[in-house]
Amino acid sequence: MSHIVTVQEAVTAFADWIEPTDAELDAIEQELPLILADVDLIDAQIIAMDHTPNEVDARRTRRALARVLAEWRTLANRTTDSTLGGAA
Structure with a gap:
């Protein structure tokens, strides 16, 4: 019988x-x-896939996508603002 040596x-x-x-x-x-x-956004898309999509699902998905795009914009502006201070 061979013993298994731990590799911890x-x-x-x-x-x-x-x-x-x-x-x-x-x-x-x-x-x-x-x-x-x-x-x-992923939750909204999963909910829409779970049953026949309706107008509420479409609205939920559009709102979630708008929020993602707004957060992308905010993050992009924040990183751009933080890099402005160095060069003249």
């Missing part, structure tokens, strides 16, 4: 390197409204 040390050797940095966490926090808007 090899797998967890880089555990400190796997954690996100503070800058990455800040970027995720800035993108969170867009992520949540995307989730709402």
Whole structure:
């Protein structure tokens, strides 16, 4: 009978390197409204696929898409504004 050797040390050797940095966490926090808007859009699309789509489903999907586009615009403007300060 052969024994299975654990590889935990090899797998967890880089555990400190796997954690996100503070800058990455800040970027995720800035993108969170867009992520949540995307989730709402996907939810609206799933609801519409669950049964025969009607006008309410179409409105829900359009509103969710408008929210996604608004969050994209907000995020794009925020990243553009943060890069303006350096060059003259």
